[in-house]
Amino acid sequence: METSPEWINLLAKALKRNRKLPYARYLQLATVTEEGKPSCRTVVYRGILEGSPTKLKVITDVRSEKIKHLKKNKWVEACWYMPETREQFRIQGLAQSVLASDEDEKMQDHRFQQWKQLSDAARSSFADPHPGIPKDPDWTGKEAIEGVDPSVPHENFVLLIIDPKCVDYLNLRPNPQLRAYYTLVEENGSWNCTEVYA
Numbered sequence: 001m002e003t004s005p006e007w008i009n010l011l012a013k014a015l016k017r018n019r020k021l022p023y024a025r026y027l028q029l030a031t032v033t034e035e036g037k038p039s040c041r042t043v044v045y046r047g048i049l050e051g052s053p054t055k056l057k058v059i060t061d062v063r064s065e066k067i068k069h070l071k072k073n074k075w076v077e078a079c080w081y082m083p084e085t086r087e088q089f090r091i092q093g094l095a096q097s098v099l100a101s102d103e104d105e106k107m108q109d110h111r112f113q114q115w116k117q118l119s120d121a122a123r124s125s126f127a128d129p130h131p132g133i134p135k136d137p138d139w140t141g142k143e144a145i146e147g148v149d150p151s152v153p154h155e156n157f158v159l160l161i162i163d164p165k166c167v168d169y170l171n172l173r174p175n176p177q178l179r180a181y182y183t184l185v186e187e188n189g190s191w192n193c194t195e196v197y198a
């Protein structure tokens, strides 16, 4: 059983101290394209997966490019800056996509729970036309609102779980600045910490 590493406590503390800033819950998530190029976008942090010490939750659309990338390469890096406390977390790990077709009951349960927590507007966006295609001038958006059930996730709704393997933590506040690498030891679930020069 993995125990909570120091970095997750730092993250929890940072989220608390930055709670007045809604955008402190936005992080940049990078994937690797099929051609090996980087691809980065902003996503919303949706909390820690219940029952896990470190897995981060994000939601997305199955039709998005990131899901295509993750089919071939599950490595991601999240880069997260907390403006109030001037801390940066660079979290590298493996992403698991919990799709509508996922047969793991526990994971599907997490997906259902996450769907129920969304606003109606957020839920209806999953029934919108395919992201990235040219707009149809006649599209009204009504179809989307009518096509979602608040208790059953839309087929396009994906719960993305990021399983961190190493974290590069930087705190700009102290002088000298504080930087540390946290690395998961897969054999026993513990985390190594090395303080480094910033």
Ligand SMILES: Cc1cc2nc3c(=O)[nH]c(=O)nc-3n(C[C@H](O)[C@H](O)[C@H](O)COP(=O)(O)O)c2cc1C
Binding pocket: 026, 039, 040, 041, 042, 043, 044, 045, 058, 059, 060, 061, 064, 065, 066, 067, 131
């Ligand atoms: C503030 C903000 C929050 C966003 N949150 C999410 C999110 O939680 N999930 C998501 O899939 N996209 C979110 N987006 C949109 C993504 O940045 C991106 O445009 C979209 O996911 C398509 O990216 P992809 O096709 O490269 O996967 C957000 C954008 C912004 C600006």
